[in-house]
Amino acid sequence: MKKPFAITLDPGSSLxxxxxxxRTERPVYVDRLPPCNAQCPAGEDIQGWLFRAEGGDYEAAWxxxxxxxxxxxIMGRVCYHSCEEVCNRGQLDAAVGINSVERFLGDEAxxxxxxxxxxxxxxxxxxxxxxxxxxxxxxxxxLRCLGHGVTVKEAGPMLGGMLxxxxxxxxxxxxxxxxEMQRVVDQGVAVELNARVACIADEMRIxxxxxxxxxxxxxxxxxxxxxxxxxxxxxDAVAVLRSMEGEEPPMLGRRVVVYGGGNTAIDVARTxxxxxxxxxxxxxxxxxxxxxxxDLELEEALQEGVMVKxxxxxxxxxxxxxxxxxxxxxxxxxxxxxGEFETLETDSLVLAxxxxxxxSLLEGVPGLELKDGVVQVDPLTMMTxxxxxxxxxxxVPAQRNVTxxxxxxxxxxxxxxAWLRGARMPAAPKHALAxxxxxxxxxxxxxxxxxxxxxxxxxxxxxxxxxxGGLTEDNALFEARRCLSCGNCFECDNCYGVCxxxxxxxxxxxxxxxxxxxxxxxCGICAAECPCGAIEMVPESV
Amino acid sequence: MTxxxxxxxxxxxxxxxxLLAPELHSVQASIERSNSLNSGHRACQxxxxxLGARYAVDAAMRATSNRLIACNATGxxxxxxxxxxxxxxxxxxxxxLFGNAAAVGTGIAAALxxxxxxxxRVIAQGGDGxxxxxxxxxxxxxxxxxxxxxYICYDxxxxxxxxxxxxxxxxxxxRTATTMAVGPRPGxxxxxxxxxxxxxxxxxxxxVATATVADLHDLEAKVDTAMRVRGARYLHVLVPCPLGxxxxxxxxxxxxxxxxxTGLFPVFEAEHGEVTAVTHIRRRVSVLEYxxxxxxxxxxxxxxxxxxxxxxxxxxxxxNIRRFGLLDASEA
Numbered sequence: 109m110k111k112p113f114a115i116t117l118d119p120g121s122s123l124x125x126x127x128x129x130x131r132t133e134r135p136v137y138v139d140r141l142p143p144c145n146a147q148c149p150a151g152e153d154i155q156g157w158l159f160r161a162e163g164g165d166y167e168a169a170w171x172x173x174x175x176x177x178x179x180x181x182i183m184g185r186v187c188y189h190s191c192e193e194v195c196n197r198g199q200l201d202a203a204v205g206i207n208s209v210e211r212f213l214g215d216e217a218x219x220x221x222x223x224x225x226x227x228x229x230x231x232x233x234x235x236x237x238x239x240x241x242x243x244x245x246x247x248x249x250x251l252r253c254l255g256h257g258v259t260v261k262e263a264g265p266m267l268g269g270m271l272x273x274x275x276x277x278x279x280x281x282x283x284x285x286x287x288e289m290q291r292v293v294d295q296g297v298a299v300e301l302n303a304r305v306a307c308i309a310d311e312m313r314i315x316x317x318x319x320x321x322x323x324x325x326x327x328x329x330x331x332x333x334x335x336x337x338x339x340x341x342x343x344d345a346v347a348v349l350r351s352m353e354g355e356e357p358p359m360l361g362r363r364v365v366v367y368g369g370g371n372t373a374i375d376v377a378r379t380x381x382x383x384x385x386x387x388x389x390x391x392x393x394x395x396x397x398x399x400x401x402x403d404l405e406l407e408e409a410l411q412e413g414v415m416v417k418x419x420x421x422x423x424x425x426x427x428x429x430x431x432x433x434x435x436x437x438x439x440x441x442x443x444x445x446x447g448e449f450e451t452l453e454t455d456s457l458v459l460a461x462x463x464x465x466x467x468s469l470l471e472g473v474p475g476l477e478l479k480d481g482v483v484q485v486d487p488l489t490m491m492t493x494x495x496x497x498x499x500x501x502x503x504v505p506a507q508r509n510v511t512x513x514x515x516x517x518x519x520x521x522x523x524x525x526a527w528l529r530g531a532r533m534p535a536a537p538k539h540a541l542a543x544x545x546x547x548x549x550x551x552x553x554x555x556x557x558x559x560x561x562x563x564x565x566x567x568x569x570x571x572x573x574x575x576x577g578g579l580t581e582d583n584a585l586f587e588a589r590r591c592l593s594c595g596n597c598f599e600c601d602n603c604y605g606v607c608x609x610x611x612x613x614x615x616x617x618x619x620x621x622x623x624x625x626x627x628x629x630x631c632g633i634c635a636a637e638c639p640c641g642a643i644e645m646v647p648e649s650v
Numbered sequence: 651m652t653x654x655x656x657x658x659x660x661x662x663x664x665x666x667x668x669l670l671a672p673e674l675h676s677v678q679a680s681i682e683r684s685n686s687l688n689s690g691h692r693a694c695q696x697x698x699x700x701l702g703a704r705y706a707v708d709a710a711m712r713a714t715s716n717r718l719i720a721c722n723a724t725g726x727x728x729x730x731x732x733x734x735x736x737x738x739x740x741x742x743x744x745x746x747l748f749g750n751a752a753a754v755g756t757g758i759a760a761a762l763x764x765x766x767x768x769x770x771r772v773i774a775q776g777g778d779g780x781x782x783x784x785x786x787x788x789x790x791x792x793x794x795x796x797x798x799x800x801y802i803c804y805d806x807x808x809x810x811x812x813x814x815x816x817x818x819x820x821x822x823x824x825r826t827a828t829t830m831a832v833g834p835r836p837g838x839x840x841x842x843x844x845x846x847x848x849x850x851x852x853x854x855x856x857x858v859a860t861a862t863v864a865d866l867h868d869l870e871a872k873v874d875t876a877m878r879v880r881g882a883r884y885l886h887v888l889v890p891c892p893l894g895x896x897x898x899x900x901x902x903x904x905x906x907x908x909x910x911x912t913g914l915f916p917v918f919e920a921e922h923g924e925v926t927a928v929t930h931i932r933r934r935v936s937v938l939e940y941x942x943x944x945x946x947x948x949x950x951x952x953x954x955x956x957x958x959x960x961x962x963x964x965x966x967x968x969x970n971i972r973r974f975g976l977l978d979a980s981e982a
Contacts, residue, residue, distance in 0.1 A: 117735035122690030124736060130695065163669060550907065551663045589669075598668070605665030605678035605866060606903055608701040610689045614681050617668060627689035631696035631892075632900030639664060645900075 127609060131630035133645045135603075135623055140542035140595025140641060144191035144206060149507070150177045150246075150515040154191055154206055155596050161209060161588040162598075167222060169588075170213045174224070177514055178249040179242065179288045181218055182271060184211020185280050185576065187511045188402050196544045196594050201554055205579075205587045212584040218287045224295045227255040233528045236261065236317040238305050238469070240289070241269020242510045243323035243501030246517025247524075249292045251321075254525045258297045259317070263304035266353075267293070269325050270502070271510065273350045274372065276379050278572045309472035312497070319496045319524045322470075322483070323517065326463040326502040332367070334457075336425035345376045345460035352379060361455025363387040365430060367422055368460030369399045374406055376458050377414040382572055389452065390416045393435050393443045408575060419443060422457070429453050465503040473497065480505065489533060490520035498524055542595025546641030551602065552592055597621070597642045603634035665866055677712045677870055678704075684711040684740060686720075691738040692730040696899025698889030698906065699727055699804045702863045703775065706802050706887060709870040711741065713877035714771045719762075721755050723776025723785055724748035726811040727804060749784040751776045752792040755799035763798075771877060772798065778805040778819035782846050793853035793882045800876045800883045803846060806891035814894040818844045821914075822966075823959045824946045826894070831949035840962060847920075850884040854923035857883040861917060863890070864907035868929060872919065888915050896945025908940035913967035916974040928974050937964045 111118075144154040153176060160169035173180050184207055195203035216222075233256045237244045240262035248258045266272055267289040271280060293299055305311055312320060329344035336342060343358065345368070351358045364380040366373045369392035377388040390409075392399060395418050399406065410416070417432065421443070424431040430452045435443035464481050475493035477484040483492055483499045490498045500516025502508045526533040579587060597620050604612045604621055611628035612621050635643040666679025677683050686707035693700040711718055719742045722728045728745050731738040746754045755774030762770050774792075776785055781803040792799055808826050809815040816826040816838055823837040831837055850858045856879045861869040869887065876883040890897060890905040897905055909915035910929070914937060917929035938960065941947040950956045971977055 120736045122688060122692075122731070122736045122738035125690040125692065127690055127692070553663065599666075600664035600668075601666030601676075601679040602664050605676065606701065608693060608697045608704070608902075609691070610685050610687075610704070616681070624689070629695040631902070632898075633696055633701075633902055636900040637903050 126626045127629050128611070128624075128626045131625070131628060131648055132650060133630045133632065133647050134625060135628065135630070135632065135634050135643050136646050137597065137620065137623075138595075138642055138644045139539050139597075140546070141539040142542050142594040142596065143194040143196060144204075144594075146538075146541055147191050147194045148515075149190075149509070149512040150183070151518060152176045155591065155593055157213070158204070158206070158209065158588050158591040159593060159596070159598060161213065161584070162591065164585060166213055166216050167220075170217045170222060173210065173213060174217075176518060178224070178246060178292055179214070179514060180210045181214025181284045182242070182280060182288055183511065183514070184208065184214050184578075185284065185574075186271070186275055188404070188509060196542070196547060197552075197590060197592050199544050200549055200552065200592075204590045204592075208579050209584050209588050212579045212581075214284075214288070215578055218284065223291055224249070224253070226296050227253060229255050230257070231255040231528070233257065233318040234259065234316065235524060235528075236311060236320045237323065238308065238320065239269060239323040239325055239501070240264070240267040240299065240301075241323055241325050241501060241513065242271055243325075243513035243517040243520075244269065244321065245289060245292050246514040247321045247323065247500065247521045248297045248517075249295065250518050250521030251524060252292070252295045252297055254521065256318075256525065256528070260297060260299045261303040261305050262299065262301050263324075265302055267299065267301075269323075270327075273327075273353060274346070274375070275510075276349065276352065276375050276382075276572070278378070278382065278575050279375075281574050305469050307471065308469050308497070312473075318528055319498065321490075321517075321520050321524060322492075322497065322499040322503065323501040323513070324466065324469065324503055326465045326508065328464040328466055329459060330461040330464055332459065332461055334422055334425050337427055339427040340425040341456040342425060343456060343458050345372045345458050346463060348376055348458055349379065357383055359456075360385055360458070363454045364389070364456055364458065365422075365452060365454040366390045366458045366460055368392065368462070369394065369401055370460060370462065371401045371405055372463075373460035374401045374409045374414070376460055378409050378412060380458075381412055381414060387454075388414045389454075390414060391420050391422055391430075391432065391452075392416060392418060393421045394441075395419060395437065398441070417452070421445070423449065425457055428455065430457060463502070467503075488535070489523040489527070490516060491523065491527065496527065539595070542641055547592060547594060548637055548639050548641070549592075551600070551637075551639035593640045595641055598640060600639060602637050602639060603643060606633050606637045608633065663867075676866055677709050678866055683708050684716065686711055686739060686741050687731060688738045688740055690736070692733065693726065694891075694893050694899070696892045696902045697726075697730075698863050698891060698902045699777065699806055700730070701902070702804050702869075702887045702889040703727055703802075705863065705866060705869050706775075706873050706885065707741070707773070709873035710771070710773055710800065710877055713874045714769075716741070717770045718742075719744070719758055719770060719772050721746070721751050721758060721772070721774045723751035723774075723780030725777035725780045725809075726806070727775065727777060729811050748780050750788050751780060751785055752789040752799065752801055755801065756788075756792050756795070756797040759798045771800070773800045773802060775802040775804065777810070778803060778807060778846075779809045779817045781805075782818045782844050786844075790849075790853070793850060793855050793884070796855060796881045798880050798882070800873075800885065802885045802887065804887050804889045806889050806894060808891075808894050810891050810894040818842070819846070821963075823950060823956070823963060825896075825949060826946070835959075836949045836956070837946070837959075840959075847884065847886045847918075850886075851920045851923045851925075853882070855882040855884060856880075856922060858886075858920040859884075859918070860886045860888070860915070862888040862906040862910055862915060864903050864910065865917070865929070868917065875919070894946065896948070897943050901943055905940065905943065908935060911935050912937045912940045913971040913976050914940060914963070916970045916976055918974055925974065928976055930978050931971070931976050934971075934977065937967050 142155040157173040189207035192203040364385045380388040419435040434448040501513040611624045687704040751774040822840040825831040829838040859872040919927045
């Protein structure tokens with residue numbers, strides 16, 4: 109080709125100049141572990157399902173959520189959502205209402221009838237689950253998803269365990285509980301109700317099952333010695349809450365005293381108020397700061413007119429009255445008697461002093477270690493000292509709440525699956541935590557947390573209607589979109605936009621981005637301007 | 651100004667977002683953006699000018715359906731993009747001299763008019779040296795004649811390409827090779843320099859705007875507005891320079907953001923000599939936050955440092971905030 113005057117070279121593109129050779133640090137896309145996910149006892153991928161909910165695809169969000177936890181509608185009501193306490197957005201304005209969005213997704217699933225698909229292939233193995241509480245049913249669900257046959261044996265007449273017999277219906281409506289339990293059953297889980305397993309050694313000897321998961325819960329009320337006249341009416345909290353599920357509500361009277369400081373004590377007091385008690389008084393021997401009951405529940409109880417006598421123990425129970433002794437905290441924070449007494453008039457006393465596990469079914473099983481009234485398990489596998497026998501929920505050493513129990517069920521199911529295949533569950537590598545400092549919060553606009561509508565206080569104390577309302581679709585979407593997506597790319601295009609060298613390749617919707625290291629000079633702007641801290645600068649080996 | 655998009659996760663602050671309707675996406679978020687200034691250019695790591703030029707020219711390309719010619723003054727932007735025979739430019743591009751970019755733009759616009767190609771538009775661009783000093787006469791003439799050219803100044807506040815000498819856009823107290831950090835009043839003098847956006851407004855041309863590389867949506871909207879107007883238009887973009895400012899390469903956008911949030915660099919639009927809109931400060935910060943990460947201001951800090959000069963710079967920022975009304979009514 110004839111070149112113009114004074115031109116001797118062909119025109120070339122600067123693409124010939126591979127500026128990537130200048131680099132001393134390279135940007136790398138990473139996924140970090142959001143604090144909510146790290147905190148969740150059930151191991152939910154909260155950021156993951158919020159990400160899907162943000163787009164308005166609630167079914168995809170629900171399916172993502174239920175990969176870890178089959179009970180979002182229950183969780184959205186009874187989980188104490190410690191995830192929200194660690195939410196990075198809390199340092200910006202207010203934590204994302206994770207729990208309320210979870211409930212919205214759960215309710216949406218029940219409303220629209222979304223169900224779980226049966227497993228693609230059957231493994232031919234069969235697992236026995238003892239106990240149809242949150243832990244047992246969670247295990248049944250996950251085992252079924254993995255293709256195993258599952259039989260659940262439940263001593264009680266219905267599914268749900270402590271969800272039904274321990275949590276009042278104003279916190280967990282029974283149609284929600286039934287709906288989510290039934291969905292697991294519909295997956296092909298065999299259920300035997302009123303089928304108490306008296307001796308697990310016998311069950312295992314028969315050999316119908318390849319592995320067993322025990323989750324019988326803690327149902328035996330602890331007692332305290334209180335000198336009482338015969339005429340004193342003393343009940344235990346478990347029995348009171350259980351009888352709420354029967355035909356006849358328990359006779360508690362107009363003035364009810366509950367002894368104890370846990371969530372069960374608060375549940376009983378609130379139940380008593382709803383049954384018409386004019387006075388429901390919780391007697392607790394320490395202070396509010398030391399109370400094990402969840403603050404949210406206590407707050408709602410106080411709003412409903414439940415009263416608490418702090419620093420008090422019950423010395424004697426007589427007819428229609430109790431003798432209370434005032435306590436004082438000593439230097440180490442333990443309550444000590446003061447010798448000051450007072451009288452508290454009451455129609456009945458309910459003891460809510462904690463629950464023990466009925467371990468009688470374990471007799472004759474070799475290799476088990478029982479300590480502090482619970483079964484010891486390998487915390488990595490949930491397996492007891494007896495091969496093939498796994499346990500979880502309230503009967504193993506752990507915090508006792510629904511979310512922990514559900515998490516145990518999942519973990520046990522996956523470890524049972526591995527054990528049945530003769531393998532060991534590989535410990536999943538954990539990403540580094542996505543801390544607040546790694547975020548570039550400039551890019552998040554300000555938005556306050558949506559407050560869930562609450563029923564009028566007056567209505568609450570006279571009925572067993574649900575106390576916490578749910579979110580509408582609008583504010584669920586709003587709430588989901590408040591998620592900062594800590595440590596996980598949400599495709600905001602910032603890296604793609606801010607690179608002075610066009611060295612970021614946009615791979616298209618849902619496929620994220622890649623670096624073009626031929627031209628990336630390693631300036632680090634992409635990492636600095638990534639809102640969620642999903643880019644890391646790594647030194648080049650020069 | 652940018653459209654108000656109520657978007658709770660990210661507001662309108664990120665480059666794009668998967669949840670936005672496609673028509674609301676920024677040009678830079680698009681896979682089809684023209685990448686007018688392509689990879690392989692030789693700008694330093696973290697160059698604000700390379701970024702600002704791509705932002706602005708890509709937006710102009712979209713606004714004109716790629717019917718665009720660019721002329722370029724001498725300066726970093728020319729030197730790092732076109733070492734003969736390579737070029738990073740993916741549009742018709744011409745370089746002549748340091749001082750005549752505006753005149754070359756005028757000539758191209760006149761030629762297009764003669765040839766009846768009214769759909770092809772012209773931009774002229776340069777750094778602050780080529781604009782506020784060397785090319786100032788040609789630029790003022792282009793304004794005065796109201797020639798149909800958009801002139802874009804990428805302001806990095808000194809002659810960076812030749813070794814960081816002071817220009818008339820260098821801020822007071824800044825250290826450059828010609829305003830050294832020595833003596834009782836180190837760095838560039840107070841009370842000197844030019845404010846070219848205000849000078850452009852004094853010509854009463856149809857459109858004048860300022861922008862930074864920290865607010866892409868704002869910058870693109872301004873280029874788009876400018877390309878809808880005929881006649882002389884002026885866009886002044888603040889582009890931090892890691893080399894000349896002595897800042898970390900990853901801080902380029904952060905510094906541009908801080909320049910706006912301190913009030914030192916007012917972001918506004920003007921039509922026919924009147925200010926029509928200002929971008930309000932979102933989170934007001936002290937000038938110290940902006941100055942401290944830059945080594946060109948290092949002599950102001952430490953002991954004894956120059957607290958009196960820092961105070962004067964803060965006064966300057968406060969004056970801008972007053973003069974342009976940079977705070978929301980609720981915050982002022």
